[in-house]
Every structure is written in C-alpha cells, then in structure tokens.
Amino acid sequence: MASFQAQLEESADRVTVALDALLARADGPEARLASAMRYAALGPGKRIRPFLTLAAGRMLGADERGLLRAGCAIECIHAYSLIHDDLPAMDNDDVRRGRPTVHIAYDEATAILAGDALQSAAFEIMAGADTHPHPSVRLALVEGLAKASGARGMAGGQMIDMLSPTREGDDIGVLTRLHRMKTGALISFSVEAGAALAEASSDARHALEGYAHDLGLIYQIVDDLLDAEGLPSIAGKAVNKDARQGKTTFVTILGVDGARERARHLAAQAKEYLALFGSSANILKSCVDFVLERRS
Incomplete structure (x- = not known):
C-alpha cells in the first residue's frame, strides 16, 4: 500500500482536477471574479478535508x-473562509500558503x-444529482454543510x-467550544459527509463523529503550536500573530508542553473511536498522526 503522504497527494491531485472542471474559466466582465475563485481554490494545499471525505466514504463503500x-464542495467552503479570514477587516494577512492572499493578488472587493x-x-x-442519486x-x-x-x-x-482580545477569564472549555465551531465543525462534516454518502449505520456514524471531533481539536492545537513556534518559511504564513494580538x-x-500532551491524548482517543472498523480504518488512523505531526 502507498504511504500516507502518497495517498494524501494523490487525493489532493484528484480534487484539484475535479475543481478545475467544476470552477470553469469565464470570459467577459466576470472573468476577474472567476480568476480569483480559481486562484483561491486551485492553489497549493493539502486538501485534508476532501481527503477525509474520500477516506471515510471509501471505507464504507460509497x-x-x-x-x-462532496469533497470539492467542502474545499470550496474552506477556500472561501480563508479568503475572508485574510481580509484586512479580519486577520489582515498578506501571505497564505506561501503566496499573496487573494485581496493582495487582486483587490478587496474582488476577494x-x-x-x-x-x-x-x-x-x-x-x-x-451527480453527488448522490437520492434527493434525501x-x-x-x-x-x-450549511x-x-x-x-x-x-x-x-x-x-x-x-472578539477574543477583549474577552476576560477564558478557560479551556470556552476555547474548545470556539475551535469546535471555527475549525472542528467543517472537519467533522468532512468525515460525516463520507458516511452520509455511504448511507452508513448509526453506530458507524457515531464512531466517526467522535473521531472527527477529536481530530478537529488536534488540528487547532497544532495550529496554535505552529503559531507559537513555527517558521514562516515552513508554515507558509505569518507566525506569532496570536501573541501579538493577545489572543x-x-x-x-x-x-507548549501541556498543549502537546493534550494533542497526544486526543490522538489516542480519536484512534479508539475507529476500533469498530478494524484495519479498514488504518488510513484514518494515519491521518491522526499526520495532523499531529504537521509543520505547516
């Protein structure tokens, strides 16, 4: 079997090709908008969310x-969120994935x-209709997805x-809820979409829901660690932003040590949820390790 990295890259390539067909180029006055959409959605990236949809769905026979x-739809939502997050009114970032953000490459209105x-x-x-034959x-x-x-x-x-710089008394529960919504919700749905397309059993969906919940939190904890310790040249974006903003x-x-330990605990827990699926869930287990160890 190919390595996890090879499978991730193969999946990303397939999603990119599919997005290229779905987000057609345009002529005429709207061409600039189509170009900006394609710049955002077809740019470099791991495409981990579509990968989760594909991996979960394949495991269940979808x-x-x-x-x-479905993976392309989720990637479009992710790309849109990054465009808006990078705007001056929000995170005010000039670089994303090692290249100019959309509002820099084009302009704010186009972004x-x-x-x-x-x-x-x-x-x-x-x-x-090509997503699934049954309207339900x-x-x-x-x-x-909504x-x-x-x-x-x-x-x-x-x-x-x-609003976080103005809040006082934040604890781990508040922070967990924030990131369960901001980052975890779309990651969770990516896994759940694969199960939905397979019309999986309630037991399978419940196990995957627990797995995806923990995976989303791991992703955010590692993001926080990368912001605190990462290098812009490796992360592909600015770092130390949270400290500067007092977040x-x-x-x-x-x-740092406590955050790493929390991530490791969640990783072990996420893998336990997959016991129901036996060795067929190995790729999802490998994804936990990949997210835990990522450097960008």
Whole structure:
C-alpha cells in the first residue's frame, strides 16, 4: 500500500482536477471574479478535508464520484473562509500558503465576491444529482454543510475568535467550544459527509463523529503550536500573530508542553473511536498522526 503522504497527494491531485472542471474559466466582465475563485481554490494545499471525505466514504463503500464532488464542495467552503479570514477587516494577512492572499493578488472587493461565489458554488455542487442519486441524501448533505459553515459552525467560531482580545477569564472549555465551531465543525462534516454518502449505520456514524471531533481539536492545537513556534518559511504564513494580538490559545492556557500532551491524548482517543472498523480504518488512523505531526 502507498504511504500516507502518497495517498494524501494523490487525493489532493484528484480534487484539484475535479475543481478545475467544476470552477470553469469565464470570459467577459466576470472573468476577474472567476480568476480569483480559481486562484483561491486551485492553489497549493493539502486538501485534508476532501481527503477525509474520500477516506471515510471509501471505507464504507460509497460511490467514488459522489465522494469527490462532496469533497470539492467542502474545499470550496474552506477556500472561501480563508479568503475572508485574510481580509484586512479580519486577520489582515498578506501571505497564505506561501503566496499573496487573494485581496493582495487582486483587490478587496474582488476577494469578497470570490469568497461569496465559492460559497454558492459549494452548495450548487453538493445539491447536484451527480453527488448522490437520492434527493434525501443530497438534502442532508446540504443541511450539514450549511450548519458546519454557518453561525453555529465556522462563521460563528470566527466571530468569537475576532472578539477574543477583549474577552476576560477564558478557560479551556470556552476555547474548545470556539475551535469546535471555527475549525472542528467543517472537519467533522468532512468525515460525516463520507458516511452520509455511504448511507452508513448509526453506530458507524457515531464512531466517526467522535473521531472527527477529536481530530478537529488536534488540528487547532497544532495550529496554535505552529503559531507559537513555527517558521514562516515552513508554515507558509505569518507566525506569532496570536501573541501579538493577545489572543487566548491552547498554548497560552496549557503551555507548549501541556498543549502537546493534550494533542497526544486526543490522538489516542480519536484512534479508539475507529476500533469498530478494524484495519479498514488504518488510513484514518494515519491521518491522526499526520495532523499531529504537521509543520505547516
């Protein structure tokens, strides 16, 4: 079997090719918008969220075409969120994945519209008949993606995060809730989408829900560690931003060693949820290790 890194790269390539077809180039006055959308969605990246959809769905026997389309929809949401997060009104970042952010490469208005259009594209892709033959499954996927990316998920978590410099008395519970919404909700849905497309049993979905919840928190803890200790040349973005902004993070609450220990504990717990699936879940277990050890 190919190494995890090779499988991740193969999955990312397939998603990129599919996105290239789904996000068509445009002529005429709207060409600049289409170009900005493609710049954001087709740029370099690990595409870990679509990978999770593909891995979970394949394990449960879902149709490959539907999994790929769902993964592309999720990646469109992720790309839109990064465009908006990088804007001056939010995180004010000039570099993302080692290259200029969308509002720098284009302009702020184009960046906002590109994010808006990618969000719309995500739901168009997810609702399409090619994603799953049964409308009820597609409806559940659209509803799940809306919840994961909306006010009770990613967008709501971003709002809380923007207010963090003015909050007092934050504890680990508050911080966990913030990142469960901001980062974890879309990661969780990525796994759940694979199970939904496979029309998996309730036991399988419950196990994958626990796995995805812990994986999302690991991802954020490692993000906090990278911000505190990482190098811009490796991370592909600015670091030490949280400290400059006075934000509460897993590192400020637990310390570097404590944050690492929390991540390791969650990694072991995430793998335990996969016991139901035996060796067929090995790729999902490897994903836990990859997220735990990532450097960018």
